[in-house]
Amino acid sequence: MRQVLDVLGVASPALWWSLLYFFCLLTGYYVLRPVRDAMGASGDVAAVFPPALVDWAQRAGIDLGAFTLQLLFTATFVCMVLLQPVYGALVSRYPRRVFLPAVYLFFIACLGFFHWAFDRALPGRGAAFFVWVAVFNLFAVSVFWSYMADVFDNENAKKVYGYIGAGGTLGALLGPSITRLLAERIGVGNLLLVSAGFLGVCLLCILMLRPWAIARERAHHERSGEEAMGGSVLAGLRLVWQDPLLRAMALLMFFGVGVGTLLYNEQAAIARKLLDDATRTAYYARLDLAVNLLTILIQVFLTRWLLRRFGIAPLLLVPASAILLGFALLAASPLPMLIWVVQVMTRACEFSLAKPARETIYTRVDREARYKAKAVIDTMVYRGSDLSFVWLHKALAAFGSSVVFLAGVGVALCMTASAWAVVRAQRGLPETAPAGEPQPVAGRG
Structure with missing residues (x-):
């Protein structure tokens, strides 16, 4: 325990901002996860699937409810494939200070849309939300850890990644508690705004961590993330x-x-x-x-x-x-x-x-x-x-x-x-990332 306190006591602000970042990211996600799981387990196919698909299944004599998870997982994979070139273009053509905030601003905007969709009980909202949350979780967490590799070198990562992960675990504990406490009081739609608030804090953390990422790249003579990465969008x-x-x-x-x-x-x-x-x-x-x-x-x-x-x-x-x-x-x-x-x-x-x-x-x-x-x-x-x-x-x-x-x-x-x-x-691999060009x-x- 003394070793833990010693590390945290002398830790740089970069560790604390990273802890806060991952804590808020997973809190925001786990606020959404019970809503997503409820949609995936819903017996109301009209709430989950678009009306056109429901009508087609009825004409074809297919029970959509028997294949809900399989269809949702298939749709999620298709979206991942379609979004890869978009993400590749974003990270190729824009520097880190642009594409990182852009990813989170996009997710916040999506939560605003789903708030409107749930508030008006839009048909098919369940499938769209299930797929979006799956995409959000993987992309947002992947981007987080990519950014951490910009902020911390290999030696420091060995020291702090366990603690940063613990911050995320605390968020994973808090998120469902917030949903359980507020779901019936404020409604599902407003829960999405709570999640958006946590993502807003993530944006602040991204900005506050930027000086450490720049300093780390300069210290190791690495290619700067303040420049566009370039290269193919399918690299x-x-x-x-x-x-x-x-x-x-x-x-x-x-x-x-x-x-x-x-x-x-x-x-x-x-x-x-x-x-x-x-x-x-x-x-x-x-x-x-x-x-x-x-x-x-x-x-x-x-x-x-x-x-x-x-x-x-x-x-x-x-x-x-x-x-x-x-x-x-x-x-x-x-x-x-x-x-x-x-x-x-x-x-x-x-x-x-x-x-x-x-x-x-x-x-x-x-x-x-x-x-x-x-x-x-x-x-x-x-x-x-x-x-x-x-x-x-x-x-x-x-x-x-x-x-x-x-x-x-x-x-x-x-x-x-x-x-x-x-x-x-x-x-x-070398102990530090290669310098200069890829x-x-x-x-x-």
């Missing part, structure tokens, strides 16, 4: 395809999200069959509480020590191995309580260990990989995995839970192999 896709490290990170993301998607969907199916509504609600409430408490304990007391002493290897390989063991146990005995334990372990390890480990890697690559390739991995690859495995689960579920978890063992093996590939590939990340070819 992120090319980099992920060509570079061994980025390709391994994309595979790690794909299989890591895959195991989570299989586990989440099968957990929901088992809970729906075996537990009544009240018990199921308490089950999920205890799950979220346990995940957040375990996450913040690891972030504060373990993440920094592991990163500084051993590097990223244990932070990637230990969670992957634990998930592999968990799925093997579930294949033999798919009990709700065991699923609960594996879910807590999986999510807490991702937030407290694997995520900080991956993010420190981006402090050691050039800005094009940091902003463009990272966005591809964090958005397109993430949602592509979601889409693939939500449909895979639909097919496997017909054969029972043991088959789902047995398939999960295979996915977890691929995840572990990908984690090892990342550990090996990152060894060729250079190879780790043997691009």
Whole structure:
């Protein structure tokens, strides 16, 4: 505990602004998440889907309610693909001081639109909001960590990323509490304005952190983020395809999200069959509480020590191995309580260990990989995995839970192999990001 207080006591204002930034970002997101989940679980297809789609499904004799999540995940992936060139153009043609605020101002404007849509009970608002929140979450968090890699170098990232993550976890705890407290008092539409207020604080943090980003780039003689990045708007896709490290990170993301998607969907199916509504609600409430408490304990007391002493290897390989063991146990005995334990372990390890480990890697690559390739991995690859495995689960579920978890063992093996590939590939990186013009990340070819 004394070590934690010592670090925080002498921390620069950059750490405190970063903590506030991530805290407000995740608070704002978790205010929205229960609204999104309610839309995804809604039985009112007219509120979720556009009228034209509802009419077409009725004429075709298709029950949209039976495919709600699959359709929403598919729409989310399509939006991610369409937005990648837009984001690539933004970061290529404008300096950091322009495109970072522009991203958040766009999200704030969208919340204003959805406030109007919910206030007027606009048909189809549910699908639009569900997809938008998924896009917002991935893009906003990806941009946040890209910016942190501008503000902190590799050595400082090892010291502070665990604490910054803990700030986000506190926001993840506060957000649902705000929604639970205010949803019935002020209405769903006004909750969106509360979230917009937190994003406004994020904008302030972006501006306040700018001097540290500039100072870090000057100290390491790096290419300045105050200049437009240039390059192709689709460079992120090319980099992920060509570079061994980025390709391994994309595979790690794909299989890591895959195991989570299989586990989440099968957990929901088992809970729906075996537990009544009240018990199921308490089950999920205890799950979220346990995940957040375990996450913040690891972030504060373990993440920094592991990163500084051993590097990223244990932070990637230990969670992957634990998930592999968990799925093997579930294949033999798919009990709700065991699923609960594996879910807590999986999510807490991702937030407290694997995520900080991956993010420190981006402090050691050039800005094009940091902003463009990272966005591809964090958005397109993430949602592509979601889409693939939500449909895979639909097919496997017909054969029972043991088959789902047995398939999960295979996915977890691929995840572990990908984690090892990342550990090996990152060894060729310099300790600081390449200076000057974009250079190879780790043997691009």
